Amino acid sequence: xxxSTAPKSGQLWLAPTEGTPRHELVADVxxxxxxxxxxxxxxxxxxxxxxxxxxxxxxxxxRAGRTLDGWCIRVSPQPWDQTRKPILAVNAAALPLTAxxxxxxxxxxxxxxxxxxxxxxxxxxxxxxRGVKTRVRCVRQLRREPPAELREIDARILxxxxxxxxxxxxLRDSQRGAAxxxxxxxxxxxxxxxxxxxxxxxxxxxxxxxxAEAAEPCPEDEFTxxxxxxxxxxxxxxxxxxxxxxxxxxxxxxxxSGKTEVYxxxxxxxxxxxxxxxxxxxxxxxxxxxxxxxxxxxxxxxxLHSGLSGRARLDALRAIRGGNVDVVIGxxxxxxxxxxxxxxxIVDEEQEGSLKSLAAPFYHARDVAIKRAQLENAxxxxxxxxxxxxxxxxxxxxKHYQLLRMDRRIAGGAxxxxxxxxxxxxxxxxxxxxxxxxHLLRVIGDGGQAILLHNRRGYAVHLRCSRCxxxxxxxxxxxSLVLHRAEDAxxxxxxxxxxxxxxxxxxxxxxxxxxxxxxAIQRLEQDLHAAIPxxxxxxxxxxxxxxxxxxxxxxxxxxxxxxxxxIGTQMVAKGLDFPRVxxxxxxxxxxxxxxxDFRAAERAFQLLVQVVGRAGRAAAGGVAVIQTTDxxxxxxxxxxxxxxxxxxxxxxxxxxxxxxxPFARLVRIxxxxxxxxVARDGAERISSAxxxxxxxxxxxxxIGSAEVCAVARQRGMxxxxxxxxxxxxxxxxxxxxxxxxxRGLRTAAKRxxxxxxxxxxx
DNA sequence: AGCACGCCGACT
DNA sequence: GTCGGCGTGCTC
Numbered sequence: 001x002x003x004s005t006a007p008k009s010g011q012l013w014l015a016p017t018e019g020t021p022r023h024e025l026v027a028d029v030x031x032x033x034x035x036x037x038x039x040x041x042x043x044x045x046x047x048x049x050x051x052x053x054x055x056x057x058x059x060x061x062x063r064a065g066r067t068l069d070g071w072c073i074r075v076s077p078q079p080w081d082q083t084r085k086p087i088l089a090v091n092a093a094a095l096p097l098t099a100x101x102x103x104x105x106x107x108x109x110x111x112x113x114x115x116x117x118x119x120x121x122x123x124x125x126x127x128x129x130r131g132v133k134t135r136v137r138c139v140r141q142l143r144r145e146p147p148a149e150l151r152e153i154d155a156r157i158l159x160x161x162x163x164x165x166x167x168x169x170x171l172r173d174s175q176r177g178a179a180x181x182x183x184x185x186x187x188x189x190x191x192x193x194x195x196x197x198x199x200x201x202x203x204x205x206x207x208x209x210x211x212a213e214a215a216e217p218c219p220e221d222e223f224t225x226x227x228x229x230x231x232x233x234x235x236x237x238x239x240x241x242x243x244x245x246x247x248x249x250x251x252x253x254x255x256x257s258g259k260t261e262v263y264x265x266x267x268x269x270x271x272x273x274x275x276x277x278x279x280x281x282x283x284x285x286x287x288x289x290x291x292x293x294x295x296x297x298x299x300x301x302x303x304l305h306s307g308l309s310g311r312a313r314l315d316a317l318r319a320i321r322g323g324n325v326d327v328v329i330g331x332x333x334x335x336x337x338x339x340x341x342x343x344x345x346i347v348d349e350e351q352e353g354s355l356k357s358l359a360a361p362f363y364h365a366r367d368v369a370i371k372r373a374q375l376e377n378a379x380x381x382x383x384x385x386x387x388x389x390x391x392x393x394x395x396x397x398x399k400h401y402q403l404l405r406m407d408r409r410i411a412g413g414a415x416x417x418x419x420x421x422x423x424x425x426x427x428x429x430x431x432x433x434x435x436x437x438x439h440l441l442r443v444i445g446d447g448g449q450a451i452l453l454h455n456r457r458g459y460a461v462h463l464r465c466s467r468c469x470x471x472x473x474x475x476x477x478x479x480s481l482v483l484h485r486a487e488d489a490x491x492x493x494x495x496x497x498x499x500x501x502x503x504x505x506x507x508x509x510x511x512x513x514x515x516x517x518x519x520a521i522q523r524l525e526q527d528l529h530a531a532i533p534x535x536x537x538x539x540x541x542x543x544x545x546x547x548x549x550x551x552x553x554x555x556x557x558x559x560x561x562x563x564x565x566x567i568g569t570q571m572v573a574k575g576l577d578f579p580r581v582x583x584x585x586x587x588x589x590x591x592x593x594x595x596x597d598f599r600a601a602e603r604a605f606q607l608l609v610q611v612v613g614r615a616g617r618a619a620a621g622g623v624a625v626i627q628t629t630d631x632x633x634x635x636x637x638x639x640x641x642x643x644x645x646x647x648x649x650x651x652x653x654x655x656x657x658x659x660x661x662p663f664a665r666l667v668r669i670x671x672x673x674x675x676x677x678v679a680r681d682g683a684e685r686i687s688s689a690x691x692x693x694x695x696x697x698x699x700x701x702x703i704g705s706a707e708v709c710a711v712a713r714q715r716g717m718x719x720x721x722x723x724x725x726x727x728x729x730x731x732x733x734x735x736x737x738x739x740x741x742x743r744g745l746r747t748a749a750k751r752x753x754x755x756x757x758x759x760x761x762x
Numbered sequence: 763a764g765c766a767c768g769c770c771g772a773c774t
Numbered sequence: 775g776t777c778g779g780c781g782t783g784c785t786c
Contacts, residue, residue, distance in 0.1 A: 029786080033763050039786035062765060062785045085786065743782080 026078040027051060027087055029059055030116040031070040036109075036740055038073055038116065042084045051075060051087065054102050054338075056094035056124075060085050071120045073102055095314075095321050097124065098338045100375050105336070107371055113667075113736045113754045114361035122361060123336040139182065139191045140165035153181045161191060168193065229262050232404040236266045236344075239379035241273050244343060246374045246400065250350075250391050251383040253406035254415075254642070255613030256577070259383045260290070262406075263346050264297055266381065271298070271326045275343025275378070279329045280365055282352035283574060285552035290348075291329045304330035304337055332357060332365035335372060342376045345369045349574075350382035350391060351606055353759050362755040385613060385644075386606040389655065392648045393662035409616065416584065416615040416622035418640040420631035430527030431519050436585050436625045437531055443623075444535055444564045448582035452528075452567040453611050454521045455592055457493065457541050458482035461518030465505035472506055472514065483516050484543070524567055524587060540568030573610040582622050584615035589628040589636055597761055598660050601635055605647055608639040659702075659725065661757070667732050668758040669722040670708065673749040676718040680707070682747035683720035686739075690724065693738050701726035701735065708762065717750070732756075 025043040041059050043051055051057070055072045067088060097105070097120070105123060109116040141161040150158075157178065160166060172179045185191045225233065232251060239245040253259040267277040279294075281287050284307045291303035302316045302325045319325050321338045328337040332355050335345070347355070347366045355365040366382065373380035382391055395401045409415070423433040431454070432440075443450050460483040463472040472481045474492035481490040483501060491498045504511045516523075525539050538558055545551050551571070558566050559578055566572055586592075592604035608626070615622035626640055638647040656663050671682040687705040694701045702725040707718075726732045736754065739745055745752050 026786095031763090031785085033785075035763095035785075037786085041786065059786085061763085064765065066764065066785095068763070068785095081786095083786085746782080748781080 022080040023077040024080050024084075025075055026084065027057070027075050028073045029057060029070040029087070030073055030105075030120055031059060031061055031068055032117045032121065033061060033068060034115060035117075036115055036737070039070075040078070040084060042081075042086045043075065044086050047087055047090050050090045050092070052096060053099050054096035056091035056096075057087050058089040058091065059087055070117060071097075071102075071124075073106070073116070095124075095317055095338070097336075098321075098340050100342070100372070101336055101338050103375055104368065104372050107375075108361055108363050108368060111371075111733060112361040112363050112756045113733060113740075119361050122357075122359075123333065137168045137193055138165045139168055139171065139186075139193050142190055142192050151181065151184075153177050154185055157181050157185065158190065225261065225265065226258065226406075226408065226410050228406040228408055229258050229265075229410070232262050232406060233265050233269070235402065235404055236262075236379060236381060237269045240266075240270050240275070240343060244273075244275070244377050245379060246377050247379045248370055248373070248394070248398070248401045249379055249381045249404050250387050250395055250401060251381050251404045251406070252387055252644070253383065253385060253404075254409065255385050255610070256409040256411060256616055257385075257406035258410040259348070259406070260293075261410075263348070263381070263383065264294065266344060266346065267294075267298070267327055270344035273343060275341045276325065276339040277327050277344040277346065278334060278337055278339065278342065278369070279327065279346045280335055280348065280355070280369060281329065281331065282349045282354040283551075284331055285555065286348075286574075287329050287331055287334075288552065294327060294329055298327050300325050301327040301329060304328050304334040306331065306333060332363075335365045335368045342372070343378050345373045345376075345378065345380040346383065347380065348383045350384045351386055351388040352574075353603075356757075356759050360753055362753075362758070364757060364759075367757070385642075386609050387644075389602055389648065389652060390662040393652065414616075414621050415642070416612055416624045418612055418624045418626060420626045420628055420636065420640060422629055422631055423627045424629060429531045431524050431587050432527055432531060433625070433627055436627065439583050439585075439623055439625055440528075440532060440535070440565065443583040444532065446582070447580075449558070449561070449563075449578060449580045450565045450583035450585065451572050451578075451581055451611065451614050452524065452565060452585040452587060453570065453572055453607070454524050454567065454587040455569050455607075456518070456520035456588070457543060457569060458491065458520040459485040459522040460516030461520050462516075463490065463501075463514045464517055465507070465510060465512050466515040467512035468505060468507060468510045470505055470507050470510070472502070480518075482520065485522060521567065521569060528565065528567065535565050536563045538563035538566050540566060540571050542569070542571075545571070570607055573607050573614070578614070581614055584611050584613075584622070584624040586611055586624075586626045589626050589639075590630065590633075593633070593635060598655070598658070599759070601651055601654075605635065605639045605651075608636075609642050609644070612640065612642065664725050665728045665732050665756075666758060667724040667736070668755040668761070669724070669745065670719055670751075670753050670755065671722070671747065671749045672717040672719040672751045674717060678749050679718040679720045682749035682752065683722050685747055686745055686752070687722045689743070690722070690735060690739060693742075694735055697731070697735060697738065699726065699731040699735060701732065 025048060026040050027043050028038040028040055031039055051072060053072055053074050057070050057072050058067050059070050060066065061068045105119045106116055109119045139161065141158065153175065157171060168182065171182065236249055239247045251259055251262065263279060270277045281290055284305045287303050287305050291301065294301045302319055304316050308316065317338065320328060323340060328334050328339065330337065347369050350366050357363050370380055395403055419435060421433045421435045427434045429437060440450055462480040463483055472490065473479065474481050474495060474497050476497050477492065477495045479492060479494045482493055483490055488501050489498055490501045502514065504513060521539065521541055525537055528535065528537055538554060540554050557563065561580065586608065589608065592607060593601060612624040615624045628636055655661065669686060671679050671686065673679040673682065683705040687703055691703050694703065703722065705720060705722045708721045724732055
């Protein structure tokens, strides 16, 4: 079978010249197999009509000719080749992706080192591929001969089932007493219930080329923009018309400066030119909330995120692919929304870690959004009060980037006053300094609200023997066990181990009582309740938020005023504007800056600025209290003053010196296996193989391997990682591709994943 | 993914 | 001598 000389994406095939040998139509297919290349298949004449790039197909693969699913990437005429296998079927139930989304998927596959089919599978959910299966509970007849005595209603139901099985619900609703009749018949063995699977594909989709439904006119804008907002909007609009232009606009807007309204007007401007827009937000709860808000302003807006059911997602995708949607609001995967005339992409809270995918392909939705905007020839807006260092670096380096500043609050309120307090000096109540308590009492007394951030889950971060000082450690990964008093348990936040809380020292010869230390959020709740018994407290952390809806529900309860104080981990920093919040408190700012990660300072800074900003929505002057043992620490002072640019200067210089991102590209390969030695050997094999290839390619890379942590979060896997640090010119991607072409990154280990531009190193 | 090929240990 | 273990490689 001949190897195809598949063209690079975007490159067009020349039409066959006159007099050349016979040609046939050939489709390049991303087959759902562990391969990095596309395969070429002949297109049978009867399928030509229905086959287009983006379609889901079935193809034979391997000697046995097993049938596998795949995605048609492109179709082109090629010289006749007898050995080429044919495409077996075009899956009519699947929604085809747009040409640009296909191209984007190929770029993601290349950049994030992932098989193309796997990328497309991650963007095209099951619903999009196979249609939605709905299960209906039905009954069918078992025996024909009826018993001697049969009630009239039973006989009627049996007669109905004579021809074909029927759904139980329909029968029950059809006549009185049917439910009881069904039960009698089932008990008598006359009928049986079963699940009937009904497939419903998206075949009814009208593609964008067909005339779309006319949009109803959108409601008018109600208020006028500030001068700063207008200036920002003008810059965005300049990239929309008269010539659509690719440009990355970093909308650097202080908290409360009205970024959302700029988004809305920019989307309106894009829609006015007949194009469509995507708005990416970091959380599902936010997508829903902003979606509702935008629905009032746009008649054709749709929400798209992983929390939707298969059915709902299919409906949304069907409308989007059919060209009947102007605006898509969604979380990271919405960056792949199959809009045909995309004219604007907006990434809200561009610095947020939730934009990075947690599974292969480990893409960052902000970076994919930038690539998509480039492919669509459209502007992309990156909104943030604290832009990522990556964006600041690109602003300095790339001519495509442009900074849009909005410094002033639209409501006219002043920025909150920030007080830095050392809780060890002066009186305190557990975790709460007297200063913070005084402000809490004042604010609650005035009928206002407060938000307190304490980034530690549980009750106490460690337990130590009161006599010999021996700490209680996790036996699996030897990190400190956290006391969760409410459940009377200790838990390991690293590997998930959970057991009954012991009362005494782990050293049985000592046996003294254990003492809790490193006070966490549950202790804060207790201290706060003791200090101000009348305060209504709402706690927001991973332990109180069991399900996704809990988070949105808690936020809206706080918004309604059902609580006076919202306390929580970093979850509280995000979320919507609460106009009644007049006080923000950070219980332990030091802990945030001292995490063992090269991004710790950036994260802590962003989190502090966000939390302080929460106190600024109130009309009257808001206050923020930052508890720290080192009030004069330079980074902390910069954060409290929201001095973004001085901080960025400082931090960028640090990264440059160390040769870390954004000055270098970082790739992380994680090798895991239940057996520690297998994981280690795998990592070492990969790292030495990569060093060898790097030398051959004469690429100047830093490659090292190390154990990540003794036990992974899941299923007792031992994890090792290989880190590659190098230039941002694609040489690391070439290195990985080269490695894959040889024996690959496959080792004896159970799992091996490649994370390009990782955010977390734990 | 899944299947063939290939090179080593325990059996009829 | 063979059967079968799964490590390695390939599929248009």
